[in-house]
Amino acid sequence: MQRAVEAVPGRIDGSGGAGLALLDALVPRRGYRAHTDIAYGAGSRHRLDVYRPIRAAEPAPVIVFFYGGAWETGARRWYRFIGQGFAQAGCVTVVADYRLYPEVRYPGFVEDAAAAAAWVAANIAAFGGDPARLHLMGHSAGAHIALMLALNRGFLGPDVPVAGAIGLAGPYDFEPTGRTRAVLDSDGGGPSAMPVDYVDAGAPPMLLLTGGADDTVRPANSARLAARVRERGGRAELVVYPHVGHARLLAALATPLAWLAPARRDVLRFVRAR
16 A cells, blocks of 8 residues: 655654653642552563552543654653643553664564553552553554554453553554664565554544644644544544644643643543543
């Protein structure tokens, strides 16, 4: 199938660790309890943090978040703002690390994410979460990972129920070039690394958020995935925020910057409806 050729820069999160560390300093340290550095596998990158509400009806809905970084950079410690924001709103929230390129290529990082999701399904009840209301979520490269897990059930299997999938500015349907081609192993002749190729009638409900001004991962990725899901009989809600770029969409999930775009409100509406 012919795809659009869309450049995906190396720092796909649009901000990098320095910007995220600054954002973290602005985030309130209340409204949640954090359980950090939990192993879901044997490797040093197989670690996750769980953020649970201080006060919430139990069992609470669960969000498993995968960060971006072109599958090459990222660390869960930069994303406390994700845990705080959604835990304070009543969701048990998990932020997981995964192995990065060049240590692994596709599908290595997706397999790690699958192991993290399986750990959550088996253990999150001990943290007040409802494993039957598990939502996979990610931004940018992390959205690619989250949607790949939701659509290609070969990664998760039947023991990990997915109530919904949430993608923010994800690269779901594009022609890899340059370094991204190597990361996604596009020269290897193996299975497709594009989530759009795994859509079928059994796809879980999904919410696809993107910025109309995103020139890092083009909004057309989200539009094409939503269209494919609907064609196959599934449910996909597409929300495009005008004048919002790649990094701004992520920053809008932080409590102090929620005014940038109503992304957190839309995610919570979707999760609470499941």
